Amino acid sequence: MTLGGQYGTVAVMLVFGAVLYAIIMLLNRLMRPSVPSPLKLSTYECGVEAVGSGWSQMNIRYYVFAFLFVIFDVEAIFLFPWAVIFNDLGPTTTPSALYALVAMFLFIGTLLEGLAYAWRKGVLRWD
Amino acid sequence: MTTVIAPVATLLPVFAPAESLLDTGGTVVSLLLKIAFITVMFLVVPLVGGYLEHKGMARLQNRRGPVEAGPAGSLQLVADGIKFIQKEDIIPGAADRKVFAMAPAIGLVATLLSFAVIPLAPGLFALDLELGLFYVLAISSVGVLGIMMAGWASANKFSLIGGLRAAAQLIAYELPLILVAVAVALQAGTLSLVGIVEAQQSSELFGTGISMWYVFPQALGFGIFFLAALAELSRPPFDMPIGDSELVFGYITEYSGIKFAMFLLTEYAGMILMSGLTVVLFLGGWQPLPGLDLPDGALGVLLGAGVTLGKIMLLVFVMIWVRVAYPRLREDQLQRISWTVLVPLSLVNLAVVAVGKVVAG
Known part of the structure; x- marks a missing residue:
């Protein structure tokens, strides 16, 4: 193996993984509808209006x-x-x-x- | 200290990676073959595991499971994939768009890369790294980053709590997993996964001449590893991060369409990966029975791949069985089990193996 030996192969696989995700997202972009509405884009909180920010405090x-x-x-x-x-x-x-x-x-x-x-x-x- | 370390360095044999069958032709051809190998392991084998989950869970619950798509419903997940790819991609207005879009990719790439070192048969693996075990544990734990990113970027309270639970759970169970893996490396004397399988082929039960896999001397370690693997995958009964009765769907709450599918695919691939790692570390890898070697040549490679995949599917079935049989734990119970039971027990396991090694010679 060239390309920096075995870890070179790992680097190529890393790039391949990113490309695979990009291709899937591109395919999705070509095939999906896009009909956004304010209600659809609101934060999900079991049907009631969200109270405060989603970035709330957490347990120490x-x-x-x-x-x-x-x-x-x-x-x-x-x-x-x-x-x-x-x-x-x-x-x-x-x-x-x-x-x-x-x-x-x-x-x-x-x-x-x-x-x-x-x-x-x-x-x-x-x- | 240098005077102590220097002689050890001369003791160490130089590591020669085992020859991979995929290293044929030129550099480009073998690279493509290796990429094809990890793609099959990531995209095809998990579909089989997913089908097993659909059907196995259904039968255990006295249902029939999918029957329409393909023979006996076997193409259900393919149909799901085709459906997912046509779905609208909804990103909540409050979300951090870039991080939200990147999060599924982190876990996906991490799991994909981890498959590079899992050996299926003699010669049938993408890479035989000297640090194989270390590599797979390190790379697969990067996935927690994607989960944290998903939980944070969604700007949703359920997602945030789910993401934090996942992070706390994954780091708590990472430790027993690593400590048990160290005990296996100690017994095998190598970190190469191919080397560990080969060491199991030649290992004998307390010098009696009876062949064995590492599951026999390290039954405790095997149990801890499997439990920790279940928790690492957030599989029931350790699925508090996505506990649907309390957190909707945890860190995946705001995800829909293809990005949701990516999380699902990563979970199934993770099941295959963790089962594969368990098979390699404890269940003798491609060996059909302890002491029974594979025939040489192409037949041996095919048989070996079949045996490894069969063992993997057996473990996947156990994971499904556990999911159906046991109720979910509570968050405090989860943390307590890891820190006060599993970590000390895995250290005991390590100590027993190390002392055994000194006593045996």
């Missing part, structure tokens, strides 16, 4: 969950290379498999402590 809980997620997602990025290398480690290699295992347990343990703290603080409860 979502923000805390997003924070928790970022912490663990970064952890996951460190876990993947560890998982692949771990296979090639043994009792005699430097570092030994046991060393790598304990190191990762310490790392995950630190993060779990954070989760336990959030749990104890009641962040994970929804009421």
Whole structure:
């Protein structure tokens, strides 16, 4: 493969996906009727007139969950290379498999402590 | 630290991607073949899954399902597509027009790209990336962006709440999904999906010589992965983001016509993708039975593709079955299950696999 190797193919596929969506929308544009009316374009709120803006306030809980997620997602990025290398480690290699295992347990343990703290603080409860 | 890391780097074998059958002819031909492959996986296979849902759900509810379009109603979804493409495209006056129009494309492209690394048979895949598992998890989670955009751009309270619920749900269940996938990568020693299937072919149950798939040592992981996959797809019983009894249709409320159809197509394609990933990670990919290898040559490729697609459809049927059998969860129950049950359990699963790896040698 040329075109920058395998990830070049991914880039071409990305462009293809965008073009596919564009073609479908173009076909739709050619075939659809367009009869807008103020009532049709109003915001849907079960038949009654919409009160206030659709961009209303939201629950702050979502923000805390997003924070928790970022912490663990970064952890996951460190876990993947560890998982692949771990296979090639043994009792005699430097570092030994046991060393790598304990190191990762310490790392995950630190993060779990954070989760336990959030749990104890009641962040994970929804009421 | 450099003194510790350096020897490891020399231990690592250089990754050589498996040869894809689609790499024939010139660069352009193989590129076109690969694009055709992901298009079939995205546009055709989900239609089969959708038909299975129509008919399976109908039979489970003592109905007949579609019967008119095509033999036994099998062309119902094609007819739906033709209908959708002729429908007026309504964009609410209050909506953010550009974001509203772009939102369905994000999920569509993300799912389409994810199919590039799913292997159907030996040699029958578009790409064998060294980071295949990482790639598919990363790309497929971009889809949440499209859902957030749809929820926000609609300028509708139902859509906004649905979009936020979807985002919170998808990030909460992303974690158990990733942590279980890491455990599989740990056992296989590679992130390449083709490599994971091949590792399962040669893996044995605790050195007894009995062949096995990863579903046997990691039954817990398999359960967590399937649950998390259901939640990632917002399939019932995890369909609070589009809970129709409370949120009309969640983030899709204001969408109609072809854009609505795009969301629907992405959902069905997502079912195929997640089932495919489950098959590759836990159910031995193209292997018909543990320890039973495919014949060589074209017959093997055809058989392998049939076996993989068959397993995928089996899992899709389980998803439909679950939809019919279980009522919807509440939003607080959903978050609690993920953070206080599934995340700790998936870490336990990872620890058990890692310790087992050290003990075994």
